Amino acid sequence: xxxxxxxxxxxxxxxxxxxxxxxxxxxxxxxxxxxxxxxxxxxxxxxxxxxxxxxxxxxxxxxxxxxxxxxxxxxxxxxxxxxxxxxxxxxxxxxxxxxxxxxxxxxxxxxxxxxxxxxxxxxxxxxxxxxxxxxxxxxxxxxxxxxxxxxxxxxxxxxxxxxxxxxxxxxxxxxxxxxxxxxxxxxxxxxxxxxxxxxxxxxxxxxxxxxxxxxxxxxxxxxxxx
Numbered sequence: 001x002x003x004x005x006x007x008x009x010x011x012x013x014x015x016x017x018x019x020x021x022x023x024x025x026x027x028x029x030x031x032x033x034x035x036x037x038x039x040x041x042x043x044x045x046x047x048x049x050x051x052x053x054x055x056x057x058x059x060x061x062x063x064x065x066x067x068x069x070x071x072x073x074x075x076x077x078x079x080x081x082x083x084x085x086x087x088x089x090x091x092x093x094x095x096x097x098x099x100x101x102x103x104x105x106x107x108x109x110x111x112x113x114x115x116x117x118x119x120x121x122x123x124x125x126x127x128x129x130x131x132x133x134x135x136x137x138x139x140x141x142x143x144x145x146x147x148x149x150x151x152x153x154x155x156x157x158x159x160x161x162x163x164x165x166x167x168x169x170x171x172x173x174x175x176x177x178x179x180x181x182x183x184x185x186x187x188x189x190x191x192x193x194x195x196x197x198x199x200x201x202x203x204x205x206x207x208x209x210x211x212x213x214x215x216x217x218x219x220x221x222x223x224x225x226x
Contacts, residue, residue, distance in 0.1 A: 020054045025062035027052055032071050032082055033173045043072060043080040069166050071173075085177045087223070093170050094219040100164045101148070101215060106208035108154035109199055120147060121196045124189050140185050141175055147192055178225045191217060
């Protein structure tokens with residue numbers, strides 16, 4: 001972990017400068033999503049201050065924000081723990097995704113650069129042969145996150161974008177703790193290819209329907225691994 005935020009404030013997210021509290025929030029959130037801070041583990045503000053090189057106030061602000069997003073649970077006068085990845089969490093995440101993401105995907109149709117879509121299509125259909133097991137899973141997690149984030153960013157409705165962003169973070173966390181098996185990875189890739197093809201065809205209804213089918217299937221696959 002970096003000990004100073006001076007340089008990171010300018011390049012962590014491209015050229016955009018961020019505050020120390022935003023930096024702490026993003027770093028701690030990523031530690032939770034990837035399991036570096038494991039479910040039900042205690043969270044030490046002092047350890048986070050030392051790891052991230054920031055003072056108590058940014059850490060505290062980040063922790064309060066992450067509690068509002070159900071990543072952390074604060075017990076007054078006792079401490080803070082990382083929330084668990086449960087079946088209820090999985091069901092609630094997919095309930096929200098099914099309500100929001102088909103609409104977001106349909107609204108994004110026609111707004112995404114076609115060269116980017118062709119590149120994504122190629123990366124989904126021509127996966128590197130050398131990738132196996134965990135590396136293959138990480139490759140598709142990266143592509144999945146890139147596609148869904150792009151759809152969210154291209155949705156013209158700022159309220160929908162804001163509403164789904166927190167759910168996406170929880171969904172990334174679920175994927176780390178309940179990774180796909182090879183057959184499931186192949187099925188998910190085919191569903192993403194269908195979404196991309198519908199986007200290339202500029203067919204909002206087909207995009208929405210393809211996204212809805214993908215989410216229903218993804219929910220079932222995730223439950224089967226729980």
